[in-house]
Amino acid sequence: MDDPAFDTETDLQTQSILLAAANHDTTALRNLLRNSSANVQDTETGFTPLHAAIAACGPDQNDTNKVNGHTNEDAGGATEEQEQNIDGAIRTMKLLFENGAIWNDLDSNGETPGCIAHRLGLKELYELCVDAGVRAEMLLSRMEEYQLLGDADSDEDEDGEDEVEETGGEEDKMEQVAGGVETLDLCQEDAQGDxxxxxxxxxxxxxxxxxxxxxxxxxxxxxxxxxxxxxxxxxxxxxxxxxxxxxxxxxxxxxxxxxxxxxxxxxxxxxxxxxxxxxxxxxxxxxxxxxxxxxxxxxxxxxxxxxxxxxxxxxxxxxxxxxxxxxxxxxxxxxxxxxxxxxxxxxxxxxxxxxxxxxxxxxxxxxxxxxxxxxxxxxxxxxxxxxxxxxxxxxxxxxxxxxxxxxxxxxxxxxxxxxxxxx
Ligand SMILES: C[S@@+](CC[C@H](N)C(=O)[O-])C[C@H]1O[C@@H](n2cnc3c(N)ncnc32)[C@H](O)[C@@H]1O
The missing domain is CATH 3.40.50.150 (Vaccinia Virus protein VP39)
Known part of the structure; x- marks a missing residue:
């Protein structure tokens, strides 16, 4: 049965995390992440803390940031305020990734955090998302190879059960580093899920x-x-x-x-x-x-x-x-x-x-x-x-x-x- 008190508390926690991420308040965020996941999502917008940290650098938050699709950088250098905002976002994103944030969660517009950074022309933030994606995907592919090796070992090993348990422990560790991302399973000219x-x-x-x-x-x-x-x-x-x-x-x-x-x-x-x-x-x-x-x-x-x-x-x-x-x-x-x-x-x-x-x-x-x-x-x-x-x-x-x-x-x-x- 649903516990309304529990739901309200979870929702409050989620909103606090999203707010701290949007404000680039790393001190508050670090404290909140002690008891909470970096992958909470707003029920309406689907924003994760990563989405919030990036979107906070967008034109709505800083109306001089982007004019007619061009950033102020194009028009002759970012303002000091903008630079501080970007620096704050970088620190926030790094903290989130260290805490297992998933790089490719979709919001309700079907955008990953990196898609927002790309759309807003926020190059540094975009690159952080790309690098996180590369790290996560490579770890997952190594884990898969490792699992295959583990399977082969346990086939040969008479005492297979212990082996599997050990492998599981190591995988859990790696999955934490990878941020628990699901692999993308890309095909040549693919149609995913089809x-x-x-x-x-x-x-x-x-x-x-x-x-x-x-x-x-x-x-x-x-x-x-x-x-x-x-x-x-x-x-x-x-x-x-x-x-x-x-x-x-x-x-x-x-x-x-x-x-x-x-x-x-x-x-x-x-x-x-x-x-x-x-x-x-x-x-x-x-x-x-x-x-x-x-x-x-x-x-x-x-x-x-x-x-x-x-x-x-x-x-x-x-x-x-x-x-x-x-x-x-x-x-x-x-x-x-x-x-x-x-x-x-x-x-x-x-x-x-x-x-x-x-x-x-x-x-x-x-x-x-x-x-x-x-x-x-x-x-x-x-x-x-x-x-x-x-x-x-x-x-x-x-x-x-x-x-x-x-x-x-x-x-x-x-x-x-x-x-x-x-x-
Ligand atoms: C994208 S098309 C190749 C197009 C080609 N480059 C051209 O210029 O027209 C892919 C082709 O690969 C074939 N194919 C798919 N899986 C294959 C496999 N495992 N081994 C060999 N051919 C395969 C398909 O039947 C298809 O004809």
Whole structure:
């Protein structure tokens, strides 16, 4: 049964925390956080203390802060009052993160604290949110690996129960540091929470091939023609001259494969898992194009065989669908080393690896968090990555999303990665 006295007390506590956060009163906030969580939320606005601390630097709180969408910084330097306000917000946010604040809780407008900072043009505050996101996500992914290792150990260990208990204790500790964040489980061109975009389900679904898009049977866009500029630029960077050996994972609409063909590759391997895409490829005569070898099946099943055969490539491109970031990471961590010729490429400067960088592209902060994580993971896997920023036109204005179930891209800029082996 609900206890009204308890509810009122909890609500008061929540309001006190939100107020202290909005006032950037770190002394009061520190005291309140002794007995309370840093992740309380206002029932109406959905604000957490992080939202409150950031929103307090917005135009309503300081009407000279932002004029016509431009901060005063743009117009010739922040005022002293503004600077103090930002400093206060920084101290408050750091205190909240130290106390386990979650970086990606949504308010009732569907905004994370970082989204508010981005919308208000508060760069320093935005970067704090991005860094907190990177820390949390990396810890969670390490925890997952750790858990997998733990599972493997306990399988072998006869005295498995004790092991599991120990692992749990360590995880609790790490989860406190991570701020208890739920992982984002991003897919390549994903549709979160949509079962049809899990890889096996997608591979069993019917596809519709249109002139400018490829859709699955739930109306999700598997590939769209607007990406052609991105595919063209990737090709220029990965395959700068004719006669190279290329591998493409995921044929889709065949856009990048078509551009690869223009480079008259000596060998052109394509891995494609969806039977309908494979049929379509054959109807279009892809199996008869010069240098083309089609591998029908999931890359997970095909790639080990290619490595065993000693096939080497000068350029590798990876762009699948309905797979989580984990799959991409596995590909470049475990397999690219066995497939990419370190002495290959243009003029022997080393083979190059690229991929469609679309994780989290339905929200700026998630894209920025993932770009940092991907860069770090690539470095750990032994790659140097060069990023090229490409402007993306307004796809809404162009009517690109009409008839598509969900926009997988809402950003103004695409970050295009080109990777080579370090050294
Ligand atoms: C986004 S499309 C690729 C678009 C391509 N880059 C182009 O330029 O048209 C993704 C493709 O990956 C394929 N795919 C999905 N999962 C795969 C897997 N595990 N292995 C191989 N191909 C896969 C899909 O069937 C689809 O054809």
């Amino acid at each position: 079962e049809s975009t899990e890889n096996p389900k997608y591979l069993a679904s019917n596809l519709t091939f249109n002139r400018n898009r490829l859709l699955d049977d739930a109306g999700n866009a598997v590939m769209m023609e607007w990406e052609t500029t991105l595919m063209r630029t990737s090709t220029e960077l990965l395959v700068p001259k004719v006669g190279l050996r290329v591998l493409n994972v995921g044929h889709g609409m065949g856009i990048i494969d078509g551009i690869f063909q223009d480079k008259k590759p000596e060998a052109h391997h394509i891995i494609e898992a969806h039977p309908a895409v494979v049929n379509h490829m054959k109807e279009q005569g892809w199996d008869k194009k010069p240098g083309v070898v089609i591998h029908e099946g999931r890359w997970q099943d095909i790639v080990p065989g290619l490595i065993e055969k000693g096939e080497l490539f000068d350029a590798i491109y990876f762009d699948t669908f309905a797979e989580e970031y984990k799959a991409l990471r596995e590909f470049f961590t475990e397999y690219v080393i066995g497939l990419l010729d370190p002495a290959g490429g243009s003029n022997g400067e080393g083979g190059k690896f690229g991929f469609f960088n679309g994780m989290g592209a339905d929200r700026q902060i998630v894209y920025d968090v993932y770009n940092k994580i991907v860069e770090f993971d690539l470095f750990e896997a032994g790659f140097d990555t060069e990023w090229k920023t490409i402007p993306v036109p307004n796809l809404d204005e162009q009517g690109e999303w009409e008839g598509v179930r969900r926009k997988y891209w809402v950003l103004d800029e695409y970050k295009l990665p080109t990777c080579t082996f370090i050294g």
